[in-house]
Amino acid sequence: MNFQLTEQQRQLVDSVHDIHRRKLHELCKDDSGEGIARLRREMADHGLLGLNLPEPLGGVGLSLLDTVLLIQNLQACSSTLGALSHRSSTGAVGAIVELGTDEQKRRFVGRVCQGEIGIGIGITEPEAGSAATALRTSARIDGDHVVINGKKQFVSFVNHNHFTVVYCRFGDSGSPKDIGAVIVPHDAPGFSHSRGTLNMADELLFELYFDDCRVPRENILADGNAFGRLISVYNAERLGSIARMLGSAQASYGMAVEYSKTRRQFNREISDFQGIQWMLADMRVKLEAAQLLTYRAAAGAGEHGLPVPFETSIAKVYTAQAAKEICDDAIQIHGANGYTKEYPLAHRYAEVRGGSIYGGTLQIHKNMIASVILDRPLSQWKKSR
Ligand SMILES: Cc1cc2nc3c(=O)[nH]c(=O)nc-3n(C[C@H](O)[C@H](O)[C@H](O)COP(=O)(O)OP(=O)(O)OC[C@H]3O[C@@H](n4cnc5c(N)ncnc54)[C@H](O)[C@@H]3O)c2cc1C
Known part of the structure; x- marks a missing residue:
């Protein structure tokens, strides 16, 4: 068991931030139909779509773990990049890869990876x-x-x-x-x-x-x-959206650290105050714990398999909660600035808030976890009399 990223994974992550800075930063500002279409094509040119999809079908062929890492870091750069990489990789296209005919894979998967369709x-x-x-x-x-x-x-x-x-x-x-x-x-x-x-x-x-x-x-x-098979594939989609929550939490945490070192009150930086230091420490602990659970669920899928539902639900429940708290603390550390729309923190918080609802609510994921712990059927249906 090794909890550190490999040198290759670190390079992958660095390359994403570098491409964002040099090529994608400006394009991300245009969220019109044309802007998104242009961004899709540019991302495809840099190998940032179809991350975990098989190479013979036009994908990049990364493992689910590397895919999650990249979606997290693209999301940290920009929510649009996180959304496009997630949707073209672990999104609905995954159902075609897993369940589709050869003809369907040929018709749809390559075009998603090329940024032609969503x-x-x-x-x-x-x-x-x-x-x-x-x-x-x-x-x-x-x-x-x-x-x-x-x-x-x-x-x-x-x-x-x-x-x-x-x-x-x-x-x-x-x-x-x-x-x-x-x-x-x-x-x-x-x-x-x-x-x-x-x-x-x-x-x-x-x-x-x-x-x-x-x-x-x-x-x-x-x-x-096919419901069971469709939901098995959907677990990969869930991991992609968990990675997006991690990315927003990571970005908010980073901004909070920097702000605390520059904002001065009482003639000193606010990072001098233990109240702020403990918030930063709590944010970091939650971010690292959420990452470890998410990476474990992704690694559990092996090279090109699907994640284990139990591990996915655990990662989802913890990350959704942690991301809300981290983004909320980042707003708090920024004071009124954090609460305005001039800063991206309110938007980050609003985005991660949705993660407790879409892809199965937190309560539904806790039901899944409890059904495994107690070895009971998951069905919540009221029995007809
Ligand atoms: C941002 C966002 C994007 C979305 N995108 C899509 C999309 O692209 N495609 C799509 O198909 N759907 C999408 N959804 C819908 C999402 O999947 C549903 O909102 C979700 O499944 C919950 O359903 P609901 O909103 O009807 O809530 P309900 O099922 O009505 O739940 C209401 C409340 O009751 C609780 N509850 C329900 N049943 C139980 C139970 N058995 N035990 C304990 N508590 C329970 C829930 O946890 C929740 O708190 C999206 C939702 C959001 C917020």
């Missing part, structure tokens, strides 16, 4: 939040097409994506066994989406509408019996 994930519905298997969106095969009806909500990044992997039901038994997934192009007939609702971190979350939406049959990723 793919999101549509699971959540009005009546199916934490109880994801309650989803109702239906899929019916009709000749060469699959016809989808239903609604999704709280879906991220739809305005910058071109496809969504939509979880839907291929039967009407009501059991999770009906659940499969379809890769839906955003220009498919019968597909539309809302204008989006701003969340706390000023990101848009969308509703997706499927009204006899017709998609070519070759876009079916799984025609039922």
Whole structure:
């Protein structure tokens, strides 16, 4: 067991900060549709998309641990870089790599890695939040097409994506066994989406509408019996989002250290005060503990496997909590400056706050951890009488 980064990993991390400084810093300021498209292509040119995806499919072929390290550090540089690297690596495209046909991999994965397209994930519905298997969106095969009806909500990044992997039901038994997934192009007939609702971190979350939406049959990723496999892949997506929380916490901690050394009150630097020193020490302890749990979960996946759900849930619960506290303390150390939008700290806090909700809420992850500890079934469904 070795808890230190290798020389190669340190170089990888340094190279990301260097590329950000030299090539990406300015591009990150433009979050228009064109700006994101340009940034995607530039990141692809520097090998920063498709980090853990297999090289034969156009990916960089890194291990999940190295991928998590890079997503964390890209996020520390800029939330947009963290989002794009995460979504193109451990995001919905992973479901195509794991479950897709050779033809689907050929059609979609390389284009994601080249920065040509973005793919999101549509699971959540009005009546199916934490109880994801309650989803109702239906899929019916009709000749060469699959016809989808239903609604999704709280879906991220739809305005910058071109496809969504939509979880839907291929039967009407009501059991999770009906659940499969379809890769839906955003220009498919019968597909539309809302204008989006701003969340706390000023990101848009969308509703997706499927009204006899017709998609070519070759876009079916799984025609039922796939919920377990889809969620196994989704654990890699969860680790990517945990890495993003680490990146925001790392950046906030770094800013707090620097600010404490320059801000003067009572004719001395505020870092002279033990009250501030203890906050910095607590922040560092939490950051390192969160990193170790996250890196363990990523390393547990081996070279190109999937993370162990138990380790992923532990990393998620601790990191989400720690990141909120670190970002909150960073705001505190900056005083009123930290609370303004002139500084990026309020945005960092708002972003990590979402991590306690998306990808399974903290309560759902604690249920998963407890079900392993107590060796009890995870199902939370009330039994019908
Ligand atoms: C920033 C952000 C981005 C998102 N992006 C996407 C996306 O791209 N695609 C997508 O499909 N979804 C996305 N979501 C939706 C997200 O996955 C859901 O919000 C999440 O699964 C929780 O569902 P809910 O909001 O309906 O909460 P609910 O399930 O209604 O939960 C409400 C409260 O009850 C608690 N609760 C529920 N069941 C239990 C239980 N069994 N035990 C204990 N407590 C319980 C929850 O922990 C929570 O505190 C996103 C959400 C956010 C915030």
